[in-house]
Amino acid sequence: MNKPRSFEKLWRKRFESFATNAEDDAGIAGWSPTGLDARLRKFKEIWNSNNNILKKKYWLDAGCGAGTYSRFIAKQGVDIVGLDYSFPSLQKAIAKGEESISWCVADINKIPLKQNYFDGIICFGVTQALDDSANAIEGLSMIIRPGGYVFIDALNSRCLPHIWEHFSRKIRNKPIHLRYETVSNLHQLMRKNGLTNIRLYWLPILPARWYRYQWIVETRLTKWVFRHIPFFGQLLSHAFIVSGQRPQDIA
Template identity: 55%
Template sequence: MISNNKSKEKETTGVSGQYPPDKKLSQNSFEKKWRKRFEGFAVNSEDDAAIAGWSSTGLKARLRHFVHLWKRIPSNDGLWLDIGCGAGTYSAFLVEQNKSVIGFDYSLPTLQKARKKGTGLVCWCAADVNKIPVKRNSVDGVICFGVTQALVNSETVVSELARVVRPGGQVWIDALNGWCLPHLWEALLRWARGRPMHLRYESHHHIRRLMQSNGLENVELYWLPIFPSRYHRFQWIVETSTMQWFFCYIPLLGTLFSHAFIFRGERPLK
């Protein structure tokens, strides 16, 4: 299964995939700084959220949203990958769903914490999402959450996720919403102060195009509205069925007020 082919600061914001990357940041400097941050999170933290660079309330909201979507959509049995697994929050959930799971992360301290506190049924492996060491068409599903904001672009990661999934398999990926009004305001303030972006925003149009151009079909968008941790007591409002209906059927609402979004796509059966 494993191929020999050679060939997150706390929960906040980053620049849209539609926009050119900040010229002050090379791929090496931006992504290397994030790798160092993630290693620091793992060394200095014990709880899942802090290890992954999220607030506790933010990670819980993300997991609840994913579980809600998962229960609505039939999933494939077999082998699943959790790319950018962090402390293994989502890996543990997949194991509960009777999936075989490999958790990948490029931070060795993070994997050590995941192995120490996580389920022994997960195989933990060190790897970079830009070159997943798994053969083409070899897994039944893959999730990649909390990763794209720490990358210079999303092209390679989407291509890699689509590559490793076999026909009929599923790809789940999330990103920070670049068109969310608070994020746009943050980007404007940083631009005005001459400060580079510390995270990268994305456009949902961009991710959809990438998934489709890499051969995925039935690509579906799910908005992920999340209140800042200081206002977490209001989070239940946006998780009600009524508000979820509004976010689903009034696209502009999700575009302007959702902190993040999730996409799910499938490799077509040949």
């Protein structure tokens, strides 16, 4: 099913509308509160379990929305730039009072920042609103410095509910409202742009009405199953995070 040509323009308007009409981080970003809670908790887990990440001092939050992740990273004693193309979103982010964060209004498809500068980049909640992920990954790969990490999340196109939604919209001749992504495509794009040490983190998120059972999909056993039997992670995870590292320059 083809996306309408105005897909990205529609999403830009939506994000501006979200920010204008909401005060909470989830509402500004267009997520449910439970969905944002699960996503942030997963990123904290990744951050706290990776000593290499903790050594990185200059970070970019590309598509920062209300600044949820930017504020978390800033509290780790790290310099962080929050970038978003929605000026209303940045206004709400700035109003939340974290003065150590720098803010930038820009489109992720045309990032006006210095190449080889950042030690770490996150790009969360963005790819589902893009025509494709290629331009974003190319741009992010250019501004990460050797040894730096790029983290990108996406909605999982192989998740059973998403497969059903796609089929349902197709038979009703309705255009897609979100763009789903595959792990293999993000892997390929990262490798194409010179990123290595690529890792996958499955992100299962239960619907809000079932969220009291979210802890089940976050147990060590479930994580082990998803890691060692990716087929289950693919079918049952609402989203995923892929990280890649730019190789160190060889002198």
